[in-house]
Amino acid sequence: MICQECQQRPATLHFTKIVNGEKTEFHICEVCAQEKGDMFPGGINNFSIHHLLSGLLNNAEPGVNAFKVQQEAPLRCEKCGLTYAQFSKSGRFGCSNCYKAFEEKLDPLFRRVHGNTHHSGKVPERSGGAIKLKKEVDRLKEELRKRIEREEFEEAAKLRDRIRELEQQIAGL
Structure with missing residues (x-):
């Protein structure tokens, strides 16, 4: 794909901008991106994952009055002395x-970014056995809880029976 600005160099940067539901795509080369740095907030060279995290942190609590937040005592780590404000600017812990x-402050951020505050991880393919079965039992128990909440008792009974089977398999290993 050729750069949309200079029509000479290959486009190496691809941006999608959405404003009021209107989507605009930009395909430009690095030279044009540096020249048009004002078109992209923060400029191309200034972007880092820490800026992204910092942006998420600053928007972690929608509807909170900024003046009110400044009036509270600053949240500070007792061990290293880092304040939450310093962390939100740098995106790095001390x-x-x-x-x-x-x-x-982190729980709402993690929930928004990852969908949960608890990391469950993955099970390596070759480890097999009991670990996989335990993870499956945990997943089925969560599904069972949801089925009971929705009063889907027939499906819940099937899940209960499957959980019992898997627990017996785990006990036999």
Whole structure:
């Protein structure tokens, strides 16, 4: 694909901009992107994953009055002294204790970014056996809970029976 600006060099940067539901795509080369840096907030060379995280942190609590937040005592890590404001600007923790110190602010962020606040991980293919069965039991228990909430008792009974089978298999290993 050729750059939309200069029509000479290959387009290496591809951007999608959505404003009021209207989608606009840009396909430009690096030279034109640097020249048009004002077109892309922060410029091309200034972008980093830390800026992305910082942007998410600043929008983590919609509807909160900025003046009100500044009036509260700054949230600070007891171990390294890093404040939440410093973290939200840099996107980096000062130490491992920062996770606990900023937990109340991080949970909504993690939920929004990852869909959950609990990391369940993956099971390697070759480890097999009991680990996979336990994960399947956990998944089925969650599905069982949802079926009971929706009063789908026949399906819930099938899930219950399947969970019992898997638990017996785990006990036999």
